[in-house]
Structures are given as structure tokens and as C-alpha cells.
Amino acid sequence: MTDILMPKATAVWLVDNTSLSFEQIADFCGLHPLEVRGIADGDVARDIRGADPIVNGQLTREELDKAQNDENYRMKAVVSRHAELLKPAKSGPKYTPVSRRQDRPDAIMWFVRNHPEVTDAQIAKLLGTTKATIESVRNRTHWNSANIKPVDPVTLGLTGQLQLDEVVRKAADKKAKDDAKNGVLQPIEAEPEPEAAVEDAEEEYGMGAEPTAESVFGSRD
Known part of the structure; x- marks a missing residue:
């Protein structure tokens, strides 16, 4: 099915102006039948104004009549001749200049060495x-x-910093999820306990002893 513009607005119009079933409208608009039922009951898309798909050039009158005469018929949207031009072009294989291929x-x-969590597929x-x-x-x-x-x-000029950071971040997130699933605990660096500082002071000045001027500043000799 071809995606249509303003699917909910189109569904509102079809609910109000045709005898199509919820399933037919849902199929054409890319919605769930329960969502279309909600539109009919006034629980969904209350403030959305209906959009006529025939006027918008997304549906022909012949298709609509076929569907209204046969509840099992599923309408086909009109495919714009410009639709293919609007699709984003798929990026081809990454090209690396010959002068830089030896750096790969x-x-x-x-x-x-630095990011073993990054998979071979991501690196490639x-x-x-x-x-x-x-x-x-x-x-x-x-x-x-x-x-x-x-x-x-x-x-080396083989990629940008943003692309590199994104790959490393995704790999790290996946590793963290896998570790959590397998019950691997992440190491946590413990903060020094206050008692350690107290023990150090006691060792330096003597157990329970108050520091003296000589112990702090040293003797004149």
C-alpha cells in the first residue's frame, strides 16, 4: 500500500462520506481498524477536518465505488508520478580515495585496540x-x-568525528545491554572511605593524639 498524505484527515472524510467498512478505511489510510472506529465514535481526531482523497488526487471515484460495492475489496491509492523522485536516494558504498586506502x-x-566493542560490520x-x-x-x-x-x-580523513562518535556510542549501548542481559556487572570505582583518612592521621600523629607544633612544622634542629 502506498502511504497517503493526511491519513487521519482522509479517514475522517471516508467515515463521514462513504459506506466503507472500518477495515477498508484502515487499510487505505494505514491505520488500525480500532482507530477508525474511534474516529467514527468521536473519540479520535475530533478536531481534524476531513480531507477528500478524490479531490486531493489520492483516490479515483472508480476505486471508491468498487470498494463500496464489495466490502472485501481494498482500495489502491493513486501513485503520483513524482513519488519516486521524492524518495530519499540510498547511499552507495563508501568511496575512499586511492591515496587514503593504504591508511585503512x-x-x-x-x-x-581502542574499541573492541565495535563490530566488524560497523567498521567495514x-x-x-x-x-x-x-x-x-x-x-x-x-x-x-x-x-x-x-x-x-x-x-586519517577516513570519516568524520560525528560519524565515529555515533558508531562508538551505538556499540557501547549494545554492549551494555548485552552485559545486563547476561548478568555482567559493570565495575564501579569506589570512593575513598572517610575512615581511611582518619587512620592515616592516626598513624602520622599517633593513636588518638593531638598534633603538636613540632609534628606539623618540624623542629628547629
């Missing part, structure tokens, strides 16, 4: 490389392993 193993090593997508290359860098079987050193991919 360094960036991969940076991920392996961000850097425009392959899982096989990532595995060879990790296992030190890459042909140029002797010269590979970890370098921040942003510094």
Missing part, C-alpha cells in the same frame, strides 16, 4: 573496507602487518 589498516587497528561500513581485511589486521596476517600502527580514522 591503521584505522582498523585503532578500532581493534564506516571505513569502506571488508570483514576479511579487518580479520587479517586483527590476526596480524595482513601482508603489511609489520608497518600497521593504530591511528584515529578521523585523523
